[in-house]
Amino acid sequence: MQKKDTLVAIGEALIDFMPDKRGCAFSEVSAFMPKVGGAPANVCGAFVRLGGRGRLLTQLGDDPFGHKILDELSQFGIETDCVQLTDKANTALAFVSSSADGDRTFSFYRKPSADMLYAPQSVLPQYFDDAYALHFCSVSLGDFPMKQAHRAAIGYAREKGCIVSFDPNLRFPLWDDREALRRTVREFMPTADVVKVSDEELEFITGTDRIEEALDKLFVGHVRLVLYTRGKNGASAYTRSAEAHADGVRAPVLDTTGAGDGFAGSFLWKLYSLGVGRDDLDALDAQMLSACVRFSNAFCAASVQKLGAIASYPTAEEMEI
Secondary structure (H helix, E strand, O other): OOOOEEEEEEEOOEEEEEEOOOOOOOHOOOOOEEEEEEEHHHHHHHHHOOOOOOEEEEEOOHHHHHHHEEEEEEEHHHHOOOOEOOOOOEEEEEEEEEOOOOEEEEEOOOOEEEEHHHHHOOHHHHHHOOOOOOOOOOOOOOHHHHHHHHHHHHHHHHHHOOOOEEOOOOOOEEEEEEEHHHHHHHHHHHHEEEEEEEEOOHHHHHHOHHHHHHHHHOOOOOOOOEEEEHHHHHEEEEEOEEEEOOOOOOOOOOOOOOHHHHHHHHHHHHHHHOOOOOOOOOOHOOHHHHHHHHHHHHHHHHOOOOOOOOOOOOOOOOOOO
């Protein structure tokens, strides 16, 4: 039987242009440094850095930025055989401005970008034969072909028994209509087994900023595990019968880019390392949930001390596991 040890992620891969200084407006930035990013790519990167396998389903422009992404993803050990190139659109770009405490704002060049045109016919069932989990976000769920590609991927993942993981990862500048974004998140959330939501996203998605009140609106459809992150204040994990909480790990913050993605990818890896499959999620107890949350908090604390996303993620050796 083929070993299911691969995290498959679908969605955008892009270039994050990081500012040469923080705590200032875009107009005050004198230079930007290109870093490979995009939430699905980042989550794959975290899983791979810890010793798993990662496969990205996306489309890039057949341009220098697209080739840079391909090269760097390969260097990080992420499988790129399923990544397509097109001359119909350019690779997505995101210019990032960073505040003094590391929080970011984004300016996207993506109208359209190559990833948005990734067609559902490009998603093949064999991509999931060795998959442990599928991860996706909301960035690529707008009204373009990539949305239908997500539907195809989720369908194949569920057929193959994979864990399906969803991080809304809200990026308001990409949506002309916030209500459309809310509807889309609520439409896709029930297709997932694991949902990760941050304290900044909770009220927009559920209508309340209290996680205890929001859980009934998060445990919908197939959802069996809810991850709730609060940045430096730590994180929590909930099943319908157990919960665990852990304070954040204090660390000097250089850049928070990709920290939430790192949490998702490292949490999925920890579940994998513990032998937790889709049918085991309901049985997770407080002790196992606590171990996973504490591990991912430590992973993020290491990440924010370096620039960028995948390049900042610690390896298994650096995590001393």
